[in-house]
Structure formats: structure tokens, C-alpha cells
Amino acid sequence: MDGTQGTQGAHGTEPALGARGTRSGAGASPYGPADTQRFDTEEDKRPGRTAFQRDRARVLHSAALRRLAGKTQVVTPGTRSPMWDASPRTRLTHSLECAQVGRELGAVLGCDPDLVETACLAHDMGHPPFGHNGEQALDDFASDCGGFEGNAQSLRLLTRLEPKRFVHDPRTGDLVSVGLNLTRAALDAATKYPWPRGAHPTDPHAVKFGVYADDLPVFSWAREGAPGDRTCFEAQVMDWSDDVAYSVHDFEDGLHAGHIDPNCLYAEPEREEIWAVAIGRYVPADTDPQELAAALDRLIDQEWWPHGYDGSAVAQARLKDATSQLIGRFCLEAETATRAVYGPGRLGRYGAELVVPREVRHECAVLKAVADRYVMQRAEQEALRADQRVVIAELAAALTARAPEGLEPHFRALFDQATDDHARKRVLIDQIAALTDASARSLHAALTARRG
Template identity: 55%
Template sequence: MSPVGPDARRWVDEPAKDTGQGRSAFERDRARVLHSAAFRRLAAKTQVHTAGTDDFLRTRLTHSLEVAQIAREMGSRLGCDPDVVDTAGLAHDLGHPPFGHSGEEALDALATTCGGFEGNAQTLRVLTRLEAKVIGPNGASAGLNLTRASLDAVSKYPWPRRTGERKFGVYADDHPVFEWLRADVPDGRRCLEAQVMDWADDVAYSVHDVEDGIHGGYVTLRPLLADADERAALSADVATTYSGESSSDLAEVLADLLADPLLASLSGYDGSYRAQTALKATTSALTGRFVAAAVAATRRRFGPGPHRRYAADLVVPREVRARCALLKGIALRYVLRRPGSAARYERQQQLLAGLVAGLADRAPEALDAVFAPLWRAAGDDAARLRVVVDQVASLTDPAAVQRHARLFGGPTDAGGWCDLG
């Protein structure tokens, strides 16, 4: 039976659908995300490694599928509606631009005069405005018009931009729908489903990026096993970037993590079938441990459940969170910061800067048919810039390179912009 009440309401009312399928409103949400153009484009957007450079490595699409699976399992064990957390996992990266976090940083700097750019705020914009599915009675797009519960579950950072904070979840001109989906919710508090999705994202990001790094030859555990100074440097990186723990406390957790036979067995990875099997066993075991620890700790504090929405908060034990952060730090130190990375990121950011400038100069003719009317209807320069940024953010990595080539000439392949370095 379809859920009723405010959680299942949509921003724009839709006529009842009698297809005989008996799907709930939340099942429809999941299907809408899964069948969206924005979701398909994730297949050619960078996760950590550039999309298309290796058949083994993850893209934003495969990462999102994995986050959804982890979130669905964890949420189901806590009593959340499985389709709500699944939808949140599938949708959480829809707003990410070409070239991953490098592209996000570039667009944020380029969009200063219209409120900046943030992948999570852009995700809300995609879901409620940019993706084609439902048109409201005023003729404006309502995006996928998901239910309140699903939109709230996608809101990892349910607040506007704050001074000194990089992460936020809504732009100024998207406040009306944001206020609707957050009705009667304390400022800044996240629903349980959003917390489950966020932890699933951290788990997938940390474990799978290390798996990809080991398989690609960028990550080897031998220096960490042999060199105390290298362990201290990694712990300092993590304390600065991913964790509120001190570097000395993280160093102790790292020592325990490296002593785990699961990780120690990967120090001689050679890409063979046996080695890949051991690597996959390690990633599966780590994922299972991180999920089980959060489920058990949440149940200890809030009871067996079922829990959903604002009836409980996800509890992740301190040491488990630190272990996850250390794995993220391994990917940061040995993959994202590998030799040649800084020059590659600079090339990518220059490309996006050129795209924004070129499209703004030649708009609306140079914009896609979806964005050109929005540019014409924009009331000022800031609003027009936001439309251009929306256009650029929607592009895949290769499409950004090709669009740049059409505007300015040059190669249409991604090699010079996206090489592994």
C-alpha cells in the first residue's frame, strides 16, 4: 500500500496513478531517479579515477549504485523505508560536475557572484528543477518531483551556505522547495535516512577507493607497514582533512588497522585472480564491519526499532569512524595526490573556466535547448550565470572536453585533460 501523510507528499500534486502495479510513492521515487538522464550521465563522471581510464575502476554511477545498496541494507536493518534510503543513495551525487572534486572547486570559484557551487546543493537543484519529469501549474519545472521524505533523505547538508563552511545543501533561489521539504524540522538536523546514506557514502568511498587504488597500482601498504614517519604523515593528513581526532590518536587506530590480517594480506597484491579474490574479500569484510557497527550502536542507544525519519540518529562508534577516515586518507595521499595530479587538476579547472566564460559570452545560442529559455528568463547577471553553471555542471567529463573544443578548437578526446599523470 502506498504511504500516506506528509512524508509522501510531492511539491507539485500529481493525479493518482492506477496502473495496477501497486507501487508505493517511495518506489516511484526510486524509479524516477534510476531512469533519469542525470543518473545516466554519472557513468561518464569521475569518482576518484577519471571515468573511462580503466574498466575495473569506479565511476560516479557505479559508486552511487554501491552507496544505494549499502544504504538500503543498513536502513532496512534499522527499520527505515528501504526505497527511501535506496533513492537517497542513487541520487546523492547527481549534482556533481565534470572532473569530480576538482571540477567542484573550479565551479565554486567561478560562481562566486551567484552564490557559489556545491555538489549537494546542485543535487537538490537537479531533483527539484533541472531534471525533466514534472511541470507545475505555473509552467515551471518541478524536476523529478520526489516525495518530501526522499528529498529530505538526500539532504546531507540541510542548510544554506554559511561563512567559513564549504559544505551546504541549498542555493538561495531554491529556498522555497527547501523550506517545504524541511517543514517542522529543527534547523540543521538530518533525518535518519540521510545519516544512513551519508555513512554508506563514507563506507563506499573509503573502502572502494582503496580497492581501486590497490588494483591500479597507486596504493601499496608496504610503506605504511615499514615506516613510522609515513604512518605519522598519513595520520596528520587525516586529522586535517577527514577527522576531528588528533593525529596521535589516529596513529594508534592506524596501527591496529594495519595489524588486521585482512589488510596485511594485501601488501603483495599482484593483480592475479587469487590476489583479486583476496582484495574483494577484504573490501566486503570491511564494509560489513562498518555497517554492522553502526547498526548495533544505534540499536543500543535507541532500542531495536523500527526507526525512521526523526525517531533516532545514526550512531557510529568513534574508532570505526576513525578507521573509515584513515582509509579515505590512504586514497587522498596516494591516489588524489599522486605525482602529476596537481597539473591535471589545473588543466581541468582551466577547461571549466573557459567553458563558463565561453558559454556566458555566446549565450543563449551556445546553450542546450533545456537551458537557453532559462537564460532568457533570468532576471539579472547573477541568475544568468547560474544557468550557465547549471549547463556546465550537467556535462560528463568527455562532453565537457568536446564542448570546449567546439567553442575554442583543440582536441576532442579527454586524454590531455584527464590523463592519469
């Protein structure tokens, strides 16, 4: 389906493209009626808003977004560093910061800013308690029913689990949820990995995927007209904004907390450890360490770099300025490189690819690796992660033995409606993924204390 076909969406007044993936003039909108369509057609209660403004409002007011306030980003919420009495960033604060970066970058490139902000707000909604550590533990539990992946879980929340709109199933007459009932373009923009498990375009063993088997119908609907496995332009802006936000802010938090010593970035043995973390994890395995060394040196050589950070008020101000400078640098380089290829005009959907220079990706990757090496790899963090894996595994076992006991009413109803063991297990996974770090520990304590 191209951008001129399909039923008119709730607010489909934007000019359409002649065909999806082409541009029809410098001022033409990349969005047509098919992009603003919703899975279940509905009328706007407040005329005058665009479809993408409605999408943004629905995500912003969702319970799933609020729950991110209690989910780990890097440091577990509620824990403190001896040198730092401020609250650490959570999945929610990260999502809000990602949304600010993405909205501005998308706007200067001609994307609808509400559409990009919606994707950024929604991109981490499916992450379970305890961050990527909890994600791995849940994937182990879900190995016999399709696995677990935070990005696929985000799509499931947006299209099924977050209760906003229900429709009658034409086959059974039962009321079924269509989640937030976002537009096609919003669901597509929130999809980083547009393929199911095992269908990565180049690596069948890749762990990242964007949709579970039972969610393929709505995923296929959202991807109508998409060229193969390409991500849309807005999803690429969201993805880069995510990288920018967490690389810069994790580095900032690590310095502020006293975990990162600025002097270590000059010492050769320490630098080699940073390259070892980066290569294969944040940059391709064949990356030359000298490229990463050059990237770090370019950053250190900047006048605004937080040299000799000591935690004083003046140093904190310099660090905050460095944070702004880094974000501006990474976004401006992507904007400039993209414009050099596509020229002026509005970019969006499948009419362009975001261009991020290799050197800039290396600078971003180095910041990630520094935070990884000095914050995430601390001994106390590994001990905490081991305990978190035990909590998830024991909670999953307890729910398996006791369900529907322990399930929230919403998930209890889904459990009762499930038609087989795999479907019931998926409900247990959905329940655990919805928990915050604190509520996962609380439910684990309640269920394991009552064994036998």
C-alpha cells in the same frame, strides 16, 4: 507540521507517528502522510507501489543519474593505469555501490529501504565534470551569484532541472518544472547539509551547504517539521554509506592499480604523512595521531587484511574479500551502536540519530587518507587537475560571451526566460554542471576554437 498532518500523499497508507520525532511502538512505521506528500499532488499510474518505490524509480531512470557514468570519482573515466586495464569507478558506480550499502543498512535499522536507496542514488547527482576539482572551479565562477556546491546542485536537479513534471505558475500562468516531484521524505533524505550558504549551524565559513537562495521555497517545503538544522535519520544512513563506499572502494582501487604499496602502511615516515592528510580533512583538527595509528593497526591485524597484495588472481580474491569485510565491519558497528541506544523497532525520520563509534570513524578516515595520499596526490593527477580547472574556467568564459550559443535546448529556454544577469549566469552554471568530463572538453574545444 508533524507526521499526522497535511494532505494525503500519492500512497500514504503507512501508519503515522503521533508526532514527528517520537516512536509509537516497536512495529510502528516512522512515515506518515506528510512524509509521502509531493510538492505537486499526483495520482499513481500503477496502484500498489509505495510512494518511495516511485521515488526510487524516478531517480534510477533519470538522465542526471546516467550522466554520472561519465564523471570523475577519483580517476578520470577513460584513463588507465599501466598495472590495471579495468575501468575505474565513476560517480555512477560509486552511487550504485553507496545505494547497495545504504539500502541494507537502512533496512536492518527499520528505515524504508527504497527511501534510503533513493537518497543514496541521488546524493551525487549534482556533481559537475571533473569531480571536486570541477566543483571548486565552478564555485569560483559562481562567486558573485551564490556560489556552487554539488549537494545544493543535487537538490536543484531533483526539484527543478530534471524534466519529469511541469505545473502552471499561479502568478504568471507559465509552465514551470518541479523536477522529479519526489516525496518530502525523499528530498529530505537526500539532503546532507540542510542549510543555505553561510548558514552552517556552527561555522559560518563552512563551504558545504545544501540549497541555493532561489531554491529555498521547495527546500523549506521539504523541511517542514524538521527540528532545526538536524538531518533526518535516512540522510545520516546515506551519509555514512557514502563514507563507507568511497573509503573502502577507493582503497581497493588504489591497491588494484598499483598506486598503494601495502608495505608503506608499516613505515613510520609514510604513516605520519597519512595522519597529516587525515587530520583536518577527514577527522577533526584536534585528533591525536595515535588514535589514527591504532585504527590502522586494528585493520592491518585482521586475518582478512590484503597483506602483500601482488595483483595475482589469489590476491585479487583476497582483496575483494577484504572489501566485503570492511563494509560489513563499518555497517555492523553502526547498527550495533545505534541499537544499543534506541533498542529494537523501526527507526527513521527524526526519531533517532545514527550512532557510529569514534574508533570506526577513524578506521574509515584512515582508508580515505591512504587513498588521498597515494592516488589523488600523485604528480600526474595534479597536472591533470590543473588542466581541468583551465577547461572549466575557459568554458565558463566562452559561454558567458556566446550564450545562448553552446547551450542545450533545455538550458537555452531557461536562459531566454531568465530575468537578470545573475539568473542567466546560474543557467550557464547549470549547463556546465550537467556535462560529463568528455562533453565538457568537447564543448570547450568547440567554443574556444571559434573565438573572435
